[in-house]
Amino acid sequence: MRVITLTTDFGQVDWFVGALKGVILSRYPRASIVDITHSIPPGDIRAGAFTLLQATRSFPPRTIHVGVVDPGVGGDREAIVIETERALHIGPDNGLFSFAVRDQVIRSVRRLANPRLFQHPISRTFHGRDMFAPVAAHLAAGFPLRQVGPPLTDFVRLDWPEPEHQADRICGQVLYLDRFGNAITNLDALTLTRFAESSGGVAICVGRHRGIQMGESYSAAGRGRPLALIGSTGLLEIAIHGGSAAVQLGLKVGATVTVCRPSGTIMTNAGVCD
Amino acid sequence: MRVITLTTDFGQVDWFVGALKGVILSRYPRASIVDITHSIPPGDIRAGAFTLLQATRSFPPRTIHVGVVDPGVGGDREAIVIETERALHIGPDNGLFSFAVRDQVIRSVRRLANPRLFQHPISRTFHGRDMFAPVAAHLAAGFPLRQVGPPLTDFVRLDWPEPEHQADRICGQVLYLDRFGNAITNLDALTLTRFAESSGGVAICVGRHRGIQMGESYSAAGRGRPLALIGSTGLLEIAIHGGSAAVQLGLKVGATVTVCRPSGTIMTNAGVCD
Amino acid sequence: MRVITLTTDFGQVDWFVGALKGVILSRYPRASIVDITHSIPPGDIRAGAFTLLQATRSFPPRTIHVGVVDPGVGGDREAIVIETERALHIGPDNGLFSFAVRDQVIRSVRRLANPRLFQHPISRTFHGRDMFAPVAAHLAAGFPLRQVGPPLTDFVRLDWPEPEHQADRICGQVLYLDRFGNAITNLDALTLTRFAESSGGVAICVGRHRGIQMGESYSAAGRGRPLALIGSTGLLEIAIHGGSAAVQLGLKVGATVTVCRPSGTIMTNAGVCD
Numbered sequence: 001m002r003v004i005t006l007t008t009d010f011g012q013v014d015w016f017v018g019a020l021k022g023v024i025l026s027r028y029p030r031a032s033i034v035d036i037t038h039s040i041p042p043g044d045i046r047a048g049a050f051t052l053l054q055a056t057r058s059f060p061p062r063t064i065h066v067g068v069v070d071p072g073v074g075g076d077r078e079a080i081v082i083e084t085e086r087a088l089h090i091g092p093d094n095g096l097f098s099f100a101v102r103d104q105v106i107r108s109v110r111r112l113a114n115p116r117l118f119q120h121p122i123s124r125t126f127h128g129r130d131m132f133a134p135v136a137a138h139l140a141a142g143f144p145l146r147q148v149g150p151p152l153t154d155f156v157r158l159d160w161p162e163p164e165h166q167a168d169r170i171c172g173q174v175l176y177l178d179r180f181g182n183a184i185t186n187l188d189a190l191t192l193t194r195f196a197e198s199s200g201g202v203a204i205c206v207g208r209h210r211g212i213q214m215g216e217s218y219s220a221a222g223r224g225r226p227l228a229l230i231g232s233t234g235l236l237e238i239a240i241h242g243g244s245a246a247v248q249l250g251l252k253v254g255a256t257v258t259v260c261r262p263s264g265t266i267m268t269n270a271g272v273c274d
Numbered sequence: 275m276r277v278i279t280l281t282t283d284f285g286q287v288d289w290f291v292g293a294l295k296g297v298i299l300s301r302y303p304r305a306s307i308v309d310i311t312h313s314i315p316p317g318d319i320r321a322g323a324f325t326l327l328q329a330t331r332s333f334p335p336r337t338i339h340v341g342v343v344d345p346g347v348g349g350d351r352e353a354i355v356i357e358t359e360r361a362l363h364i365g366p367d368n369g370l371f372s373f374a375v376r377d378q379v380i381r382s383v384r385r386l387a388n389p390r391l392f393q394h395p396i397s398r399t400f401h402g403r404d405m406f407a408p409v410a411a412h413l414a415a416g417f418p419l420r421q422v423g424p425p426l427t428d429f430v431r432l433d434w435p436e437p438e439h440q441a442d443r444i445c446g447q448v449l450y451l452d453r454f455g456n457a458i459t460n461l462d463a464l465t466l467t468r469f470a471e472s473s474g475g476v477a478i479c480v481g482r483h484r485g486i487q488m489g490e491s492y493s494a495a496g497r498g499r500p501l502a503l504i505g506s507t508g509l510l511e512i513a514i515h516g517g518s519a520a521v522q523l524g525l526k527v528g529a530t531v532t533v534c535r536p537s538g539t540i541m542t543n544a545g546v547c548d
Numbered sequence: 549m550r551v552i553t554l555t556t557d558f559g560q561v562d563w564f565v566g567a568l569k570g571v572i573l574s575r576y577p578r579a580s581i582v583d584i585t586h587s588i589p590p591g592d593i594r595a596g597a598f599t600l601l602q603a604t605r606s607f608p609p610r611t612i613h614v615g616v617v618d619p620g621v622g623g624d625r626e627a628i629v630i631e632t633e634r635a636l637h638i639g640p641d642n643g644l645f646s647f648a649v650r651d652q653v654i655r656s657v658r659r660l661a662n663p664r665l666f667q668h669p670i671s672r673t674f675h676g677r678d679m680f681a682p683v684a685a686h687l688a689a690g691f692p693l694r695q696v697g698p699p700l701t702d703f704v705r706l707d708w709p710e711p712e713h714q715a716d717r718i719c720g721q722v723l724y725l726d727r728f729g730n731a732i733t734n735l736d737a738l739t740l741t742r743f744a745e746s747s748g749g750v751a752i753c754v755g756r757h758r759g760i761q762m763g764e765s766y767s768a769a770g771r772g773r774p775l776a777l778i779g780s781t782g783l784l785e786i787a788i789h790g791g792s793a794a795v796q797l798g799l800k801v802g803a804t805v806t807v808c809r810p811s812g813t814i815m816t817n818a819g820v821c822d
Contacts, residue, residue: 003299005292011727012286012560015603018553018584022606025551025580029608032299033582034307036292042728043790055289058296058403060303071790074765124765126780129606179285180316217348217398232400242317242345277573279566286560306573308581310566329563332570332677334577453559454590491622491672506674516591516619 002140003032003059007052008068008128009040016126020066020133023119027137034059043071045095047253049158050176053099054233056087064136065100066128067091074124079112079131080155081139081148088139090132095158102160113149161186170195170259172236174251181244183251187236187259201262204228206238206249211262224248276414277306277333281326282342282402283314290400294340294407297393301411308333317345319369321527323432324450327373328507330361338410339374340402341365348398353386353405354429355413355422362413364406369432376434387423435460444469444533446510448525455518457525461510461533475536478502480512480523485536498522550688551580551607555600556616556676557588564674568614568681571667575685582607591619593643595801597706598724601647602781604635612684613648614676615639622672627660627679628703629687629696636687638680643706650708661697709734718743718807720784722799729792731799735784735807749810752776754786754797759810772796 004024010016017038024031036055040048048069056065063086070077070092078093084104089097090112112118112131117138122130135148163172163186172187183206196202204212212226221227223242226249231237238245238257245251278298284290291312298305310329314322322343330339337360344351344366352367358378363371364386386392386405391412396404409422437446437460446461457480470476478486486500495501497516500523505511512519512531519525552572558564565586572579584603588596596617604613611634618625618640626641632652637645638660660666660679665686670678683696711720711734720735731754744750752760760774769775771790774797779785786793786805793799 001303003296003303005296007292012583013585013587014726015584015599016727018555018582018603019606021582022551022553022603022608022611025582026606026608029549029551029580032303034292034295034299035286036289037287039287051289055292055296058293058300060296060300063296072767075767123780125777125785129780178288179290219346219349229399232397232403237399275577277570277577279570281566306577308566308569308573309560310563311561313561325563329566329570332567332574334570334574337570452562453564493620493623503673506671506677511673 001030001032002028003034003063004136004140005034005036005055005059005063005065006038006068007036007040007048007055007065008038009042009044009048010038010068010128012038016128019126019129023129023133024137024140027134028141031137031140040069043069045069045071046158047176048096049099052089052097053102056100059087061086062088064088064090064140065097066132066136067096068128068132069096070094070127073127078152079127080152081110081112081135081145082155083107083109083145088136088145090136090139092127093156095156098156098158099160108145109152109155110145111149111152114147117143117148163187163191168199168261172257172259174238174253174255174257175235177246177251177253181240181246181248182231183238183245183249183255183257184231184233185236185238185257187257189230189234189236192230192236192259195259199261203260203262204236204238205258205260206251206255209249212238275304275306276302277308277337278410278414279308279310279329279333279337279339280312280342281310281314281322281329281339282312283316283318283322284312284342284402286312290402293400293403297403297407298411301408302415305411305414314343317343319343319345320432321450322370323373326371327376330374333361335360336362338362338364338414339371340406340410341370342402342406343370344368344401347401352426353401354426355384355386355409355419356429357381357383357419362410362419364410364413366401367430369430372430372432373434382419383426383429384419385423385426388421391417391422437461437465442473442535446531446533448512448527448529448531449509451520451525451527455514455520455522456505457512457519457523457529457531458505458507459510459512459531461531463504463508463510466504466510466533469533473535477534477536478510478512479532479534480525480529483523486512549578549580550576551582551611552684552688553582553584553603553607553611553613554586554616555584555588555596555603555613556586557590557592557596558586558616558676560586564676567674567677571677571681572685575682576689579685579688588617591617593617593619594706595724596644597647600637600645601650604648607635609634610636612636612638612688613645614680614684615644616676616680617644618642618675621675626700627675628700629658629660629683629693630703631655631657631693636684636693638684638687640675641704643704646704646706647708656693657700657703658693659697659700662695665691665696711735711739716747716809720805720807722786722801722803722805723783725794725799725801729788729794729796730779731786731793731797731803731805732779732781733784733786733805735805737778737782737784740778740784740807743807747809751808751810752784752786753806753808754799754803757797760786
């Protein structure tokens with residue numbers, strides 16, 4: 001009873017997700033299929049990669065993660081499977097799994113090339129149904145990984161956006177806006193702790209909002225007031241208790257979030273990071 | 275193969291629901307996980323409570339219902355499990371299960387306090403993933419309930435909004451607006467039957483709309499005309515066949531719905547209930 | 549471990565889908581339940597029928613497909629099960645399964661009439677929960693089909709909208725707009741191939757857009773340019789790579805799509821099909 005997860009930009013209005021599941025269950029009836037999300041913005045590989053990073057951590061070993069954010073479907077990008085010490089990752093070779101496998105040992109990478117595993121005729125527009133889902137099902141059912149296709153030496157990797165360390169500050173950025181309007185950044189807990197230790201504290205600035213209070217939970221600040229906290233991802237989030245930081249602070253993916261010394265917050269030029 | 279249901283305000287865009295399922299399957303691979311909904315309006319405990327009341331009725335005995343509408347996450351509210359004669363209910367102690375367990379015998383209430391059952395490190399913002407889901411999985415797998423944590427004498431209960439009985443009428447209110455725009459009220463079938471028997475019939479008024487016709491199914495009135503009927507919840511609904519009562523009559527949760535005698539409908543002051 | 553699929557217009561906000569699943573699992577705990585979609589536009593039987601046509605192809609033999617797009621619920625339409633050589637189809641007798649079973653041998657059609665199989669009391673507004681789901685579960689669990697109810701000689705069938713063949717062109721129409729804004733038509737690959745062979749090629753016209761380029765995949769045309777291709781349904785689609793054909797070309801369901809000879813594209817009166 002192996003777990004197969006699905007992360008796509010298919011939405012939930014059409015039959016696309018249902019078709020993937022039918023294809024899987026036709027080949028591996030005992031599959032435990034889990035939807036991560038089907039609401040990745042169409043073609044947004046980075047959003048898909050961040051989502052897969054966060055989601056895949058919670059799954060049992062040997063889970064098979066199928067990802068389909070595939071604007072190049074039917075073109076010349078490869079279809080691949082990435083084997084790590086924890087899981088298998090199946091999808092287009094366009095960077096979608098870059099973040100999820102970033103801290104893992106890569107055991108093998110293979111091109112999906114065994115026609116016996118595909119659903120025929122293979123369409124030019126729906127490789128999720130015709131290639132990724134059936135390969136996942138066959139692997140879950142015990143088909144040997146080495147017969148999926150020839151090994152590749154590498155796969156497309158997106159750069160993780162590292163924060164920029166400057167003399168008296170760290171410049172991070174917003175990576176993701178969640179349903180509650182929380183803005184998740186690329187600033188992790190360790191980075192903040194070290195900065196605080198060497199600087200005598202931390203102040204967070206986002207655009208014109210300086211000295212945003214650090215807290216431990218969403219309710220640490222008053223309702224409607226901006227708050228920064230280490231969220232469930234282990235990354236710094238900007239939040240507004242009972243509101244939406246994204247809407248109320250006008251935050252977008254890519255917006256700069258600055259970590260400063262507390263005393264210098266108001267005085268310094270907030271534009272230094274930009 | 276025990277059933278675990280999930281009712282949250284997480285939406286289906288982010289990875290939050292997927293993470294819950296991964297955590298459950300990591301601990302209890304044979305779980306049959308059912309999504310009730312993840313579209314409770316953020317933080318709306320009453321909407322969650324009404325949804326859980328309606329949904330949980332349809333599940334088999336010994337189902338484990340996980341509810342996460344948790345605006346106080348990370349604050350001082352407790353995390354609890356409520357055992358009734360039919361099911362287990364796991365979530366924040368904020369009233370979310372009040373309506374679902376209202377007509378059931380409460381066998382026990384316990385605080386979730388056994389750290390062996392949690393996923394560590396426990397975040398301050400995502401107890402669904404770190405506490406509720408893993409506890410549900412362990413209980414489904416047979417972990418003894420009494421070792422989850424110490425017993426509590428009670429839990430937070432929301433008042434069920436009872437209709438108000440007046441001399442010649444009953445004043446009810448809208449509790450829920452569904453996807454089709456039907457407005458579900460707190461007036462049940464028995465209440466209406468008794469009123470009709472003693473008053474020689476029933477007329478329904480909503481705002482300026484008086485004498486709304488009673489029917490047995492949505493198609494009982496002409497398309498576009500308001501209609502009142504006992505819906506699948508056993509409660510009076512206001513509906514418009516082929517339309518939306520919520521939109522077309524401007525109904526909100528909390529709006530007054532009056533049950534009058536048929537003869538007095540037009541004459542009386544419709545404002546009496548307000 | 550039989551597969552039961554659900555295709556409805558219930559949305560995913562309320563508890564309706566959860567209730568269906570609870571009812572099924574109460575009667576057949578080993579069910580493998582798959583959501584096709586719950587976002588059929590309310591009451592849109594044709595959209596439901598097209599979705600079921602596309603989705604059901606991907607499922608294993610003996611799957612039980614439950615469809616609930618049922619604007620006449622509680623009225624005088626029958627509740628039926630259609631048995632084909634591949635699958636069972638359970639829902640209202642309003643045409644919802646017309647397209648899915650169109651190319652299959654119909655083995656039997658029965659009215660759902662055995663009260664032992666229903667959930668009581670049967671509401672007048674939610675036959676999905678009270679009739680279709682429990683019947684599906686009982687059949688999945690092995691209850692004999694012939695005891696579900698009396699045989700019927702036929703069921704309601706929607707006409708498939710055939711393309712119109714004219715002297716020098718074929719007039720098709722848009723049947724469905726998907727999440728990506730692709731417009732799926734009633735023109736199949738064989739029809740196009742034959743026309744191309746006899747006419748020395750193919751040109752596609754949609755409204756004022758004449759001579760739309762044929763391609764093999766979404767990326768065959770430049771970003772932002774209209775493209776026609778045989779999609780994963782085997783039908784001609786109008787697409788815009790990196791955009792939405794529905795939005796950018798103003799396409800609606802029912803819009804005319806014309807197949808012309810390449811040389812005549814610009815000269816001929818594009819209104820001939822309308």
